[in-house]
Amino acid sequence: MSFVPPSDPVNRAKKIKVSQLCEICHCRKALIRRPKNLQRICKLCFFHVFETEIHNTIVCANLFQKGEKVAVGASGGKDSTVLAYVLKLLNDRYNYGIHIVLLSIDEGIVGYRDDSLATVKRNQVQYDLPLEIVSYRDLYDWTMDEIVACAGVRSSCTYCGVFRRQALDRGAAKLGISHVVTGHNADDMAETVLMNIFRGDVARLEKSTAIITQSSGSPIKRSKPFKYSYQKEIVLYAHYKKLDYFSTECSYAPEAFRGTARELMKNLELIRPSCIIDIIHSGENLILKPKKSSKNELRSASEQQPVEVRSDGSVKLQRNTTAGFIDGGKCERCGYLSSNRICKACILLEGLEKNRAKVSLEKDTSVAGAARLTRALERLSF
């Protein structure tokens, strides 16, 4: 489809220097320097190219089927707010025929998630979309605040990531929805490619640029319509469209390794703006050697515990770099999909329960020695 610049008769009469004109429509004043290619363009052309690129991504990947129910993972942050807004707009403009629902996970982080969920509730009214909220408290009987108090802040992203993935799937399943879209953008994807290269994590590297991910046997597929959208352009779009979003960072520690990869990429982007897309394209075109793992190796990999919970409550996710993932299995404890006998969430929960008892023993400083132990034992409940 050829690009037709949107008309703006109000601004046409004004005299603008040729050097200041939008490089796309050549009639309005350029207001924005596009982060993706440094093109100087006007606001209306920016809206148009930004939305059209997302539409092209959706069409090329055949993301939606007519009549499909789609849940937008809505955190209230800039990415998912823009995603909900643009998806609704494109659905109306191009008649995708999808039914959009906002799905939010309440991790239980006071002063952060409660405020961002208030934004999602406003978005629900502004965009006239149904909203479903699923909480860690209901699913796991723990909030992130309690997890951090028990296991420390160092592993907070690991706990939160594992629980959130599962919570989004469970929330979608509850609504009878089999497609969850998230606001992961080009920067997130390029960072993930770099992180997997730095870690030598070949199994994850192979999957890290997929726009759709789904475990075989799983009813829920996930997709990333912002796969090629730059973070900076999403922020610009939200700003110029005056969208209502929540911009505070999570109160707990950011993932340190991702932070380092992000900084490296930001520095590269200064010299070469296209590097974000280039990294994604490199990942897409990477052809890995066929795996040589024997059946025995695969079996022992699937039996290996996916999470190591240390005695101080911190956790380490095992990275399986030699063998492939085994899809389609179910966790023996919760029945949720897992490539291991016991899923990561259940192992983390078990570690937390053990640590809860230990922490309550150690916390009481009002008495010492045997009295402290007796008092703690009196309070313990299993």
Ligand SMILES: Nc1ncnc2c1ncn2[C@@H]1O[C@H](COP(=O)(O)OP(=O)(O)OP(=O)(O)O)[C@@H](O)[C@H]1O
């Ligand atoms: N609490 C949540 N509830 C529902 N979806 C979530 C939640 N947290 C994250 N997501 C989904 O996962 C995507 C990536 O989240 P992440 O926190 O890694 O990035 P982000 O850049 O902060 O995203 P956002 O700006 O949308 O908050 C989000 O865009 C959203 O679609």
